[in-house]
Amino acid sequence: MNICVVGLQWGDEGKGKIVDLLSESADVVVRYSGGANAGHTVQRDSREKTFALHLLPSGILREKTMCVIANGVALDSEVLLEELAELETRGIKVGDNLRISGRAHLVMDYHKKQDRLSEESLGKAKIGTTIRGIGPCYSDKAMRSTAVRAADLLDLDRLKEKLRVIVEGKNKMFAALYQDSEPLKSEYLFEKCRLWAEALGPMITDTTALLHGAWSQGKRILFEGAQGTLLDLDHGTFPYVTSSNSSAVGLSAGTGMPAKAVDRFLGVVKAYSTRVGAGPFPSEQDNEIGEYIRKKGHEYGTTTGRPRRCGWFDTVCVDYSIKVGGIDEIALQHLDTMSGLKEMKICTGYRYKGKKVDFFPAEAEVLQQVECEYESLDGFEEDITQAMDFAELPAPARKYVERLEEILARPIRYVGVGRGRQQTLTR
Numbered sequence: 001m002n003i004c005v006v007g008l009q010w011g012d013e014g015k016g017k018i019v020d021l022l023s024e025s026a027d028v029v030v031r032y033s034g035g036a037n038a039g040h041t042v043q044r045d046s047r048e049k050t051f052a053l054h055l056l057p058s059g060i061l062r063e064k065t066m067c068v069i070a071n072g073v074a075l076d077s078e079v080l081l082e083e084l085a086e087l088e089t090r091g092i093k094v095g096d097n098l099r100i101s102g103r104a105h106l107v108m109d110y111h112k113k114q115d116r117l118s119e120e121s122l123g124k125a126k127i128g129t130t131i132r133g134i135g136p137c138y139s140d141k142a143m144r145s146t147a148v149r150a151a152d153l154l155d156l157d158r159l160k161e162k163l164r165v166i167v168e169g170k171n172k173m174f175a176a177l178y179q180d181s182e183p184l185k186s187e188y189l190f191e192k193c194r195l196w197a198e199a200l201g202p203m204i205t206d207t208t209a210l211l212h213g214a215w216s217q218g219k220r221i222l223f224e225g226a227q228g229t230l231l232d233l234d235h236g237t238f239p240y241v242t243s244s245n246s247s248a249v250g251l252s253a254g255t256g257m258p259a260k261a262v263d264r265f266l267g268v269v270k271a272y273s274t275r276v277g278a279g280p281f282p283s284e285q286d287n288e289i290g291e292y293i294r295k296k297g298h299e300y301g302t303t304t305g306r307p308r309r310c311g312w313f314d315t316v317c318v319d320y321s322i323k324v325g326g327i328d329e330i331a332l333q334h335l336d337t338m339s340g341l342k343e344m345k346i347c348t349g350y351r352y353k354g355k356k357v358d359f360f361p362a363e364a365e366v367l368q369q370v371e372c373e374y375e376s377l378d379g380f381e382e383d384i385t386q387a388m389d390f391a392e393l394p395a396p397a398r399k400y401v402e403r404l405e406e407i408l409a410r411p412i413r414y415v416g417v418g419r420g421r422q423q424t425l426t427r
């Protein structure tokens with residue numbers, strides 16, 4: 001059975017933990033979109049320090065799983081090498097179990113610089129990016145003539161000349177647009193590429209061929225989405241989105257595998273909502289409730305450390321994400337964070353200028369102005385982090401899950417009650 005795990009909110013839903021869990025019965029785990037802007041924290045048991053992964057598929061913690069960084073990823077080789085080094089110091093050796101697509105695009109220093117300069121120049125209109133160079137890297141992919149792919153690391157002479165031309169152009173652009181007076185040196189960037197080629201070259205291959213081979217041999221493939229559906233470039237809350245197709249629709253473009261290769265689409269949500277960076281967030285609670293959730297749920301960005309904006313569960317946007325992604329079932333994370341709240345609210349509808357909205361609005365301006373309609377459920381006080389079975393949960397916690405399941409019309413198959421692998425209840 002091939003499964004695709006995808007976030008249904010604005011990222012950080014806890015996909016890493018679910019992928020880690022499901023990777024036990026997967027032969028191949030594939031990351032298909034985004035880059036080092038993502039942050040997956042995974043913990044093998046509750047006493048262990050977490051692993052913060054940005055690029056490596058979460059399956060990397062299991063030795064026998066083949067991990068693939070597919071073509072849809074914006075590959076920051078520096079971050080990848082740091083991650084590999086960190087794993088090694090903690091006793092996890094990565095070698096033949098990691099493959100990188102030659103078609104993946106490389107994030108270069110000038111992408112990060114462009115991201116930063118662009119955000120600084122936008123003032124209040126900024127996107128609130130992670131400054132990881134993601135947008136500029138994907139822009140160069142679309143531009144084609146200024147793109148660098150992983151396979152380019154396998155032909156260094158050609159890459160040297162290519163970089164010379166690209167860097168010259170970038171320097172001119174930075175000087176003209178941002179009055180930048182610190183030009184980048186292509187020789188320096190080339191030296192970095194040489195080191196990346198040495199370390200990563202043996203892992204670079206045609207992962208499309210690899211995946212089709214695995215599929216035809218009946219191997220079990222797990223596709224790991226990054227970020228969430230509402231940050232998808234085409235289907236998210238544009239322009240406050242990332243620059244790749246972070247919903248389930250990114251799977252085919254990002255891997256070269258048809259959607260029909262997937263037997264089950266599993267959507268991951270938190271028991272509430274969060275978002276980092278700018279953009280509309282109808283059910284946001286910029287008050288003591290949001291603050292309570294932030295503190296209790298440790299809602300600070302894995303990649304940037306920024307405090308996450310927090311709010312109630314929004315079934316309007318999750319229902320939309322379910323539709324866009326063809327989601328079959330749901331994993332609900334962080335239910336334990338809700339304990340201690342007197343009431344738990346669920347956003348069940350929007351009103352715009354007094355009128356009921358019947359589909360998730362495409363315009364950020366409309367979404368900024370909608371008013372949420374809420375249903376209120378009783379809260380619970382108990383600590384549920386040690387629960388081993390759904391039936392052990394306090395009645396209001398069960399009712400909350402069952403009500404969400406009813407509204408979303410999809411089975412909530414997993415319920416997360418803590419960070420550790422074993423703190424996931426299967427229903």
Ligand code: IMP
Pocket residue numbers: 010011012037038039127128129130131132133134135226227231240241242243275276277278
């Ligand atoms: P970028 O992907 O760095 O360009 O950032 C664009 C938007 O996506 C910003 O609002 C970021 O905060 C958000 N974003 C990017 N990656 C993640 C993630 O992994 N989790 C949550 N938000 C993210």
